[in-house]
Amino acid sequence: MKAALLVATFTLIFVYLNGGQAAKPHIVFIVADDLGWNDVGFRNPQVLTPHLDKLAKTGVILNSSYVQPVCSPSRNCFMSGYFPYHTGLQDGVIRPTSPGFVPIKFTFLPQKLKELGYSTHVVGKWHLGFCNLKYTPTYRGFDTFVGYYTGAEEYYKHTREYDKFSGYDLRFNTSVYSEAKGKYSTRVFAERAVDIIKSHDKDTPLYLYLPFQAVHAPLEVPPEYENLYKHIQDLPRRTYCGMISALDEAVANITDALEETGLIDNLLLVFTTDNGGPFHGAANNLPLRGCKATLWEGGTKGAGFIYSKTLLKKTGYLNTGMMHAVDWYPTFVELAGGENTDPNMDGISQYDMLINGGPSKRKEFVYNIYDKSNSSAIRYGDLKLTRGSPGSHSDWYPLPHYGEGSDDPPQENVYQFRPYMLFNISSDPTEHFDLSAKYPELVAMMKQRLENWEKTRVPAYQPPDDPKSNPDLYGGNWSPGWC
Structure with a gap:
């Protein structure tokens, strides 16, 4: 009886100190780049991802969580809650030299979460437009940004070549982050994430968006990870698998920091790929058909899971409920105690399905409606x-x-x-x-x-390449300021 009274008293004090409601949960949203359906250990034991496997198996593996066929459109879904054919990004990625972007009229997820009291940070790949500062992360809701603007680059040099141009692409907020030259990006991003976690005030809800560069081409990895796969004779596949294991270790370091700080006690961790794996880039999507850049399931059904120590009412199972990348936005908003006030948003909150183990609220979705082709x-x-x-x-x-x-x-x-x-x-x-x-x-x-x-499709916005994007005009860096 005394123990029950003590628990009740503690609960009342906790609620009182948190403004009359339970503390808003922290959210860590991890996105792997170009990770295949069959490129995680919990599906393919030949891939060594012990930390991801543990999180997935003690959390909820998502078996019907869909993404877009390529990078920028999926990130558009995560950030806006809209299908790309409603934002103009349906026809492909934003090229480094093209002044593409998601229109400012779309309120990005971190902007919404900031209204709900969250501290917001992004570490990794942006790929949602940078020709003007107003399209970059710290102008679209993020308190801080460490990462790169374009879609791919060297993992150590952090340089991107495109067409006849070449430039350095790594930023700390809006400044060029030259201190990371020569450091492997998976480690750079993990270390930055750990710094954010360890310096974070746990009484403030945290939204940490971690769109890793791994495991997108070019295929590069420190030797100690590649050496885990000496039995694989195919060199690109060996390197690619090493990159996955490096990513797995990065996630382990991040979860260790979450444990150390206690943030993990009130946290939802999400892990997903942004599209299917490119088979021609050493990825694998078996038993699914097709790969990245296709409308087949192998290009659009994303490997992923959710994990939480305390929030999930049901764990350790395979969730087959239908979900789409646009659903993360309203789901996170509901998790944060907010309401989605945009009646036109394509996303549907899957809070009940993910947190309570209930049925999916989604019965249909659009894989994509291309503008320039009939597909x-x-x-x-x-x-x-x-x-x-x-x-x-x-x-x-x-x-x-x-x-x-x-x-x-x-x-x-x-x-x-x-x-x-x-x-x-x-x-x-x-x-x-x-x-x-x-x-x-x-x-x-x-x-x-x-x-x-x-009937609601908008024209694709893929403006032509602009020579004013030339990094040579900006000290050898891919930079905003040319649109």
């Missing part, structure tokens, strides 16, 4: 409809050879696609069986749904 794909319930070609890589790609010698790259089969294809993803997640000829009435129904989605 698109949508999902409704179990059904997936594709129009036009889903992409130029449409096979089921095997793992690179592990024995003596190395296999040649798989030969690409030539497919003649029907104008519309229909798949039942629940019974055929690997997309082997096109049902369009067998069920024309279902195709007609799905076509109507696609046409309804298309």
Whole structure:
């Protein structure tokens, strides 16, 4: 009786000290770049990710969490809660020399979380526009930024070559961060994240967005990680797997810091990829079809999980509820005690599904509706409809050879696609069986749904390359100031 009274008294004091409500949870949102479906240890034991595996298995593995086929569009979803065909980013990534961006009229997630009292930080890859300072992280809701603006670069030199230009791309807030030259980016970003965590006031809710460079090309890793995979004869795959293990260690260092500071006691950690893995870049998506830059499941079904010591009502299971990248925005806002007041947002809060283990609130979503081509794909319930070609890589790609010698790259089969294809993803997640000829009435129904989605499409915004982006004009650095 005395123990129960003590607990009740402590709870009342805790609530009183936190303004009449329980403390808002901290959020750590980790994004791996170009990580394949089959490139995590909890699916493929040949990949050594013991720390990610432990978090995933003691948390909730997400089995139907969808992303975009490539980088910028997915990050657009995370930050805006809108499908890319509603923001103009549906046709691809923002090139270093193109003045592309997500329009300012879209309130980014960190801006919303700051309104709810959060301290907001981003460490890693931005890739959402930088031609003007107003499109960069510290002008779109983040208190601090350590990372790079463009889509890819050298892991040690932090330089990016594009077309005929070359420049350094690493920032601390808006200043060039030259101190990190020669340091491996996965370690640079992990160390910065640990610094943020250790210096953070635990009474203030933290939103830490960690879009790592790993494991995007170019394939580079310190030897000690590559040496973990000496049995892999295929050199690109060996290096790629080493990069995954380096990322795994980085996540371990971050979670150790969260433990040490006590932040982990009231925290939701999310881990996801931004798109499927590029098979031609040593990634693997088995048993899914296709890869990065395609509308197949291998390009759009993202490897991921959530973890929390205290927030999740149900753990240690595989969640098959439908979710899309746009859903993270309203989910985090609800978790933070806020409300989504934007009636047009594509994202749906999946708080109940993720935190309570309830059903998904999503019944359908748009994989993408391209502007410059006729290709698109949508999902409704179990059904997936594709129009036009889903992409130029449409096979089921095997793992690179592990024995003596190395296999040649798989030969690409030539497919003649029907104008519309229909798949039942629940019974055929690997997309082997096109049902369009067998069920024309279902195709007609799905076509109507696609046409309804298309009515709100905005034109793709992919402005031409601008020579004013030349890093030579900015001391050899990729810099804002040219649009």
